[in-house]
Amino acid sequence: MRLSDFITANLEPILQDWDDFARTIETPGAPLDTEALRDHAEQMLDAIVLDLRTKQTAKEQLAKAHGNAPSNDLETPAETHAVTRLMAGFTIDQMVSEYRALRASVLNQWSKQIKAGTPLDIDDMTRFHEAIDQALAESIASYSRAVEASRNLFLGILGHDLRTPLGAILLGADMLRRSEDIGTKATKISTQIYTSVKRASQIVGDLLNLTRCQMGPGIPVKTERLDLLPLCERIVDELRAFYPSAAIFFEPKRSCHGEFDGARMEQVLSNLIGNAVQHGDNQRPVTVTLDTNEEHVIFTVHNSGEPIPDDVMPFIFNPMGRFSQHSIIDHDPSEGLGLGLFIASDIVTSHGGVIEVTSDSQSGTTFVVTVPKLHRKHNDSWHLQQMTLTAHPSHTDFDPVP
Secondary structure (H helix, E strand, C coil), rough: CCCHHHHHCHHHHHHHHHHHHHCCCCCCCCCCCHCCCCCCHHHHHHHHHHHCCCCCCCCHHHHHCCCCCCCCCCCCCCHHHHHHHHHCCCCHHHHHHHHHHHHHHHHHHHHHHHHEEEEEEECHHHHHHHHHHHHHHHHHHHHHHHHHHHHHHHHHHHHHHHHHHHHHHHHHHHHHHHHHCHHHHHHHHHHHHHHHHHHHHHHHHHHHHHHHHHHCCCCCCCCCCHHHHHHHHHHHHHHHHHCCCCCEEEECCCEEEECCCCCCCHHHHHHHHHHHHHCCCCCCCCEEEEEEEEEEEEEEEEECCCCCCCCHHHCCCHHHHHHHHHHHHHCCCCCCCCCHHHHHHHHHHHCCCCEEEEEEEECCCEEEEEEECCCCCHHHHHHHHHHHHHHHHCCCCCCCCC
16 A cells, blocks of 8 residues: 555544644643644645655655745645644644654554555655655744734734824824914813823833733733723824814713723724724714613724625634735735734723624624623633634724734
8 A cells, every 4th residue: 555545544543643642732722622633634634645646756856855845826734734823822843743743643653554564665755754844844934924924913013003192192293383372272282192192102011011912811901990981082082183084973871980991991992993984984974982781881883884895804803814824925014904903802802891893885884892890800701702813803904013
């Protein structure tokens, strides 16, 4: 039996060995199920079998031995596997160890066939090693690209979140500079400048927090008893100043007292409203509401315009879920990553809340944030959302991000 036929005939025990080994790797977050542990392993073995059954010239074999395998415009299973493992918290060493385990599983089971009398084909063995090495090289390269993209993504958060407050600063400073009096108007503008600068400083700290917590329990929050109503009014006023041509209607229902991290909730409100202004129909208003019930505060942002595409909706809050190995070559890494929504979702999750979105051409796009008034640490909803988050964008094309 040729090695390619052996792999096909013994696919399940080979995959079971892969499964058993992968379960021994400790990573952050919830343990992976069998389907997640085996992701792309079967496709990789199919690719190896196809390679073994394909005729190869001496020149082609030499090129592969030197790491010059034919290029492929499509993402290979090994490349995709690397990104999914990165998102699951695997280090590159742990991912590489999976390939060692896969190689060992096939060769150990194949050696038993040889001992039982099956003829050994050296060429099969050589080409199998080449195919495993090729898949490993693809995974390492893919993992490295994804790490670099995520690094740029999170560093970009700083530029993304600073744009709105700093824009308000510039506009306010210009108005103050041109003002001929120093009365009430100048005092109000000076207050807006102070508030925006203070918030900008907080966002700089968010960059450090986000990078530290990306593989941990989300963005940290420090809650205190406060009313979200004046906070929301302040953010709406700031965005009206930054987008003077936009119509932003705010419909507060009542005071919304609870335990919240005020600075973090400002980010949520600013990101969602700014997103609606940027991607909605600028001929129609953005409507913002804030309401409360016995246990929760509910915040909604609605805009009209083009709906969120169906292929984007599953990854609306997950910039890494929208990451493409090949499109990154042709597009700026910051383009279309929806980082504002990623940040908003992570903050809401850290408060024990949920953020939902509906979008269609008739009704427009609506984001609904529901946050409990009483903050409960280690809320179970975090564990549930962390599995799908991955949040963790509307047709949001926010530049990267905190």
